[in-house]
Amino acid sequence: MPWYALSTLDDARRATTSLLLPVNRGRWLRLALIAFFVGGLGGGGGGGGQGAFNYSTDEVPPWTGEFPPVDTLPIRSILAAVAALVVVLALLALVFLAISSVMEFVFVDGVRTRDVRIRAPFRQHFRPGLRLFGFRVILGVLVFALVAIPIGVAIFAGVTLSPAFLLLLLPIVFFVGLLALAVGVVLQLTTDFVVPTMLVEDRTVLDAWRRVFPLLRVEWEQTALYVLVRYALAIGAAIAVGLVVVLLALVVALPFAIVGGILYFALVSTGGPGTVGLVVLGLLAALYGLAVILVSLLVQVPVVTYFRYYALFVLGEFDVTLDVVPSFRSETGE
Template sequence: MDAIDDLGDAIDVTRNRLTPVRKGTWLKLALVVFFVGSFGIGGMGFPGNFGASTDDPTFEGEQPTGSTDLPVDDVLFWVLAILAVVLVLWLTLEFVAAVMEFVFLESLRSSDVRLRRYFSANLGKGLWLFLFRLGLQILVGALAVVPAVAIILSMESGLDGVSATFLLLYILYALALGLIYTIVMRFTTDFVTPIMLLEDRGVLASWGRFRATLRANWADYGVYLLLVWVLQLIVGIAAGLVLGLGGLILAIPFAIVAILLFIALDAIGLVLAILVALVGLVLFAVFALLFYVPITAYFRYYALLLLGDADDDLDLIPDRREAVRNGGLGSAGRDDAGGGTESGGFESDDGSGWGDSDGRDGSDGRDDSSGWDDSGDWDDEPDDRGGSDSRDWRDDRDGSNDRDEDDDGWR
């Protein structure tokens, strides 16, 4: 079954993409993971009652003796203003997260990470994904709130037996609704967005394209869901333990420095101690994001491998798939231009196979460190037959070879 076989292949593909470790690549991917991991599947809603109950005596008639009048209008204004700012920030982050989904996919299938280029190229797709997610969240929120209001009204009417039954049914209904929402959001992120990127479709058209392969391979996708949920639970527990221990180790020196500054410098020391603590928090956040880079990449590669196995036309990473499955090239990896493998000696800034951060070095895509000179011929390293410069195979400009044509027939 592909859903099981792809578990191991995803490890190989992830290792090939992220090794050798390049700090620039990892830091860029950490930034992307911050968005796709933190805001990409968030729920919508701002629970809570920000108004006062009409049964509260403090808001009826005169204020109690000795109390000061509360500027209710001013308080309401600032509450609404804060809510508006929070809403705008949340929508902005959701939009950026939607675009970053495509930035992440571009970075996984290619051999470089170009944040600005990938972001600007996928603004339209990100907008459609953002609107789809937002619409789905509003729909699910409405479907969850309306029955809840009906149950509350029935309770206030004194229908205890009926309301208790409704409450039990609502719990089952809410669980089913949450499950459907989770599956739709996961399939959208894991399978529909690659189709949007690969075939340049909208989100609804991509869902229509995905439904065909979903119906034909429903067992694989069902097993995929179960395996992903189990793996995420296990990985989440392990990651929590590792990050907790790492955070404790990282916090010790910063805490010591902050305490010493506070003791030695009083008020100024307090300010410096706060700054030291903030630096420690930032470093821990960076550490956590770097820790989650291979985890997030693994789960996304797992989904891409399954999608390509279910439908060859929807394979976003054919070269990387071939590298780990064909001819034992487990350490190889190609970029999206199909230029070559890592095992062939092409080295990139992110360890994926090409010379510079652009994915190519100079004009021909090969650097001297890989065993090729700028002209594309063999360099002057000695080969395993004992020769050095005199054993080169490059032709001279005058048409003659370094080997004697009459002696060995090389031409």
């Protein structure tokens, strides 16, 4: 019995090479943008508020050994600011997740047709992408509830941290670990197999899962081997990408460091950086950060493309009617 998770590895490499070489700048940049959303590889700031604590020495009351009343501290303002920040970050995360869900279909469409585009496929696959987004959100909420509800009950019940409670906590931690692993596998299989099925047969997420799950169950050994190989390769690829990005970031830093150093010493020699000089240096640092991000995304392009082709080849072995890349398959001599 051929093992699909092993026999398709070289096919995925050939397909990736065929798509990415010779280098087409526009195609690589579009794939880099897609990799930003689907590659799985981002800060906020705070305001002043210093005036609330800006007392003169004459206004500071003598220490009496007691803390001032809670009403004198800006706790409500701090909590409101934290809550607002959490809401904004949550909304941004949801927007990012929605875009990445649509981009999953854009990515499959691009590697299938070898014509990598973004705007037209994004509009075309917007509705199935939102369905995938809803599935991911619902699954995340369910997992969060399974973990948060027992913890919340324990907190509101007034359970104290004792050795017996910590011992009882071990099975819960083990359960959370298994749950996180299972959900990770489900989400990965959804991306790898369910999304192409939705694309090929115009199905919803659950309907596509009903289509794919019997194949995975019948070929459970192939599925298990695929998951193991997929995650082992992902760990190795993450280490390799990280090392390459660090090395390239150092290379990219050289011209920025030279320009920044010359500019800094020129400003110091004229009496100090000043506000304008600091702004210019800040912009230079921001440009360096953007350059590093772009480099990291370009380094990710072959990796995310390879993994997507790998999944599509394995799916085609499970069921030939779900073969998204038959043209590449014929080129590999199968």
